Amino acid sequence: MMRFLLLFSRQGKLRLQKWFTPIPEREKKKIIRDMTTMVLARQPRSCNFLHWKDLKIIYKRYASLYFCLAIENQENELLALEVIHRYVELLDKYFGNVCELDIIFNFEKAYFILDEFLLGGEIQETSKQIVNRCIESSDMLQEYYCEGETDFPGTWRKYHGGVYEQTCILTCGLKGIEITAGEEYRSRMYCI
């Protein structure tokens, strides 16, 4: 089974964490620290697999984001890599050219999509169409409010105009583009 999935940026900022087994908070923080330092220290074009304690760590970089999935020892590494890719595809299909900021501003959606795809550390549904239909049908159930507060997933794009020209992470993943530090994510010195 899978044990946890972490998404973090090149700066080591955690964007999403999903734990499939109960772990104390202290321990989680330690694992997050270990993972970010270990994965960020890897040279480009290294292999995507690492051994860590009794787990296998499968990681892949999509533009500015690292996806890091821990699986048990007898699990299949290559398929774990494709679990990551399928998740990126699902995000992309939902958000349209998904980028890191989509995941930051709509983190709850990222969790909902993940719950439809993986459950209890196992694959629940691998069909892109079915997962998307699930998410979209739940979006149809939303209630509209008249207070003018309601917005859509692209909200952040509206507030930030063209300041962040983020790269679509799926495109980079598919083309295998390695983004250099300069063009990646023209962000401020300090960001969450």
Add this chain to the structure above:
Amino acid sequence: MPTVSKGDGMRGLAVFISDIRNCKSKEAEIKRINKELANIRSKFKGDKALDGYSKKKYVCKLLFIFLLGHDIDFGHMEAVNLLSSNKYTEKQIGYLFISVLVNSNSDLIRLINNGIKNDLASRNPTFMNLALHCIANVGSREMAEAFAFEIPSILVAGDTMDSVKQSAALCLLRLNRTSPDLVPMGEWTARVVHLLNDQHLGVVTAATSLITTLAQKSPDDFKTSISLAVARLSRIVTSASIDLQDYTYYFVAAPWLSVKLLRLLQCYPPPEDAALRSRLTECLETILNKAQEPPKSKKVQHSNAKNAVLFEAISLIIHHDSEPTLLVRACNQLGQFLQHRETNLRYLALESMCTLASSEFSHEAVKTHIDTVINALKTERDVSVRQRAVDLLYAMCDRSNAKQIVAEMLSYLETADYSIREEIVLKVAILAEKYAVDYTWYVDTILNLIRVAGDYVSEEVWYRVIQIVINRDDVQGYAAKTVFEALQAPACHENLVKVGGYILGEFGNLIAGDSRSSPLVQFNLLHSKFHLCSVPTRALLLSAYIKFINLFPEVKATIQDVLRSDSQLRNADVELQQRAVEYLKLSCIASTDILATVLEEMPPFPERESSILAKLKKKKGPGKLPDIDDNRRNVNGSSEHSENTDTTSKSSPSLLEDLLPTDRPRPSSCSPAILAARTMASAHPFTDILNLNSTPSTGPNLLVDVFSDSSTSASVDVSEDNFSRFVCKNNGVIYENQLLQIGLKSEYRQNLGRIYVFYGNKTSTQFLSFSSFVTTSDILKSQLNVHAKTVDPVIEGGAQVQQILNIECVSDFIDAPVLNIQFRYGGTLQNIAVKLPVMLNKFFQPTEMTSQDFFQRWKQLGAPQQEVQKIFKAQHPMDTDVTKAKILGFGVALLDGVDPNPANFVGAGVIHTKSTQVGCLLRLEPNAQAQMYRLTLRTSRESVSQRLCELLGEQF
């Protein structure tokens, strides 16, 4: 950009997130968060009831703050309210909050469970899914208690929606993992297997995960899944890639499901049914064939998915380990991957080959790739790939290529990454020892190891080289010469000084004939390193010096001068000072004879499991050490691994056989005190070798013992008359004379035992100062813990008193503890010693198994060292019932219908020790005509097989 107005963004949340992103420093961020927390708290506490949307927004903000790494201690109640709402988006956020911030607050869990219960009963599939997701995400015991009965019925109900079935299957899987005792097995399990035939591939995928986990725990209940899984797999691998629509992933048909099915099949041995077996073989061949076809897409996703299935198929082939052609094909395929341009594939090929190397069918095929692997070690840019190459070299090593592999590893060590050096050092040390034909090579290798990577040579490694040199007199001269030469180097590692000091102290005389290595030269060489060394090493050198005084009287004065100097006699370190004082005194007052006795050459070490191997195992964790003999990838959990942990030490016959006479009698001229002093005299690192955990030497007391003429207490003969009668029974009289009767009642559970000892006074007079205690030999001490409660010092005439002994078996053992009894009867002191019938077989747990399992295990334990056989003449009438009773009494389960010959007896059991469990299979073949028996025992440990055979062989 197809951004549509879907989802319901919360503007307040987006603004808050932007604010946080705009913070220029950590402090600003914390300030902003505290402000928000105060705001939310006041909103939650305020008089005005919040509407659902605001509640949702604030709960979402709390969640975001929590995910940033801050603690959240409120809001749970609001989240529970949300999940009870009947608006979907509110419910969703409520569930998300609960799933992320699980809290074992019991009041809350009850409320949450209530909400879940309502949603499960709602028959609204979206609500049911949310509830099931929450159970699977939290998976707490309380939830299992509340829902473990309900979910199976949801799963197998005919009218359940597919998506709910999927969630229910995985939810059940999660509960089964966390609280297996609460998930009832029952009628539903049979119906779950039939989900493998479901039309919806998503349902099949989820169900396969569930079945695999259940089958790992109780394989027999899910045997019917084998044929269904093979059929399903066969349909997938032969389907055209478009047949499966959205389950085709980059032109690969249902890769997730295929891999899951292949994993499920790894819970079982190859199918017995020939048709099924050939269908499975066809599937595996098709998968192997597909690897040779040109890719249908250039995308890496295509090749990853395709190869994921291929690697899983290879895992299954290795697991079955029964089709030589498939194994060799798998090996060739991996061989191609070894040179693939994808780093990932090279990595995985190296890893898979490690397990292939352990199969007898493919070991040779793996070996043909040695040059590629060595090349990988030299040229791979990625350290984790190089690490796998080291693992594979270790796994493929045997007598034929040991020298080459050890040499390559040594040369790699010079440039290896710091993170893996220690592991490589251990591996080199183990291989060098295991495959040493000529021990000069072994000594050279270890010294090279110290030279190249001295910092990474742990104590275990240099202890081991000393153990081996001490135990093998053919290598001692060479070792002395080699260390002497190595010590000439201007800068040598401290570990070399330790080894050098120890070996020259013991065997320096063997090279003293040469004037270039005369005693004085040797001493000066060692002493030139003295001041650069740490305290423990200096202590060791001081011991070497006193040994020199014994070996070479001509340097006595020089060494005494050194010992007498202020830097020694007044050293700030207590240990060093004490040694200097004592050794100086010893050399001054003891006669040459006493010196010669006290400082005699070390006796050989009793053999035990190589401490290096133990260390490597610890480092790698269970199951990750590629053992040469047997390291199947086993999805059935780790029990097999624990049975196999000892493989390396058992498969080094050359060395072990030489060292095996464990209880080699110590020179009889030594009194125990002198022996102890000798141990001390050779520095405390040496005590470490004996005890493995360092105890500071208690110098003065021991030394006093040498000179005081303390008499040893008269020894008592140990009674062992009735010992062997207790092999197959637990209760009875163990000892009796005119005065005293000793009876035993014992019970054992796993690695623990309890013996009730009954002392009966047969006379009419009191026994006074009665005491009884248990002693164990030095070897036994580490293997068996015996704790005796004290008894009343007076036993009245005709009375009986009871004593309780608690026993814990730490590892397998041969000796038996001795019960010593002392009392006064009519003024004379009585001494009685009785060998206690605590034998290895007492720690058996019987194991029932089918004949198929039996023979599979029997085959797995096929290495020559694992089997012990004894043919002997019957000493008692050959009665089937008595024999059965004895075998049962021995502790194993009698397996009926396993052996084709009904006259034979077959048994199986597991020996439980604290450190490991050893599975044992036995077979007893009576030959009534010849009045003979043949007894065969197979266990994963040589010593266990040997001992059990000795014990049981005496019984018939």
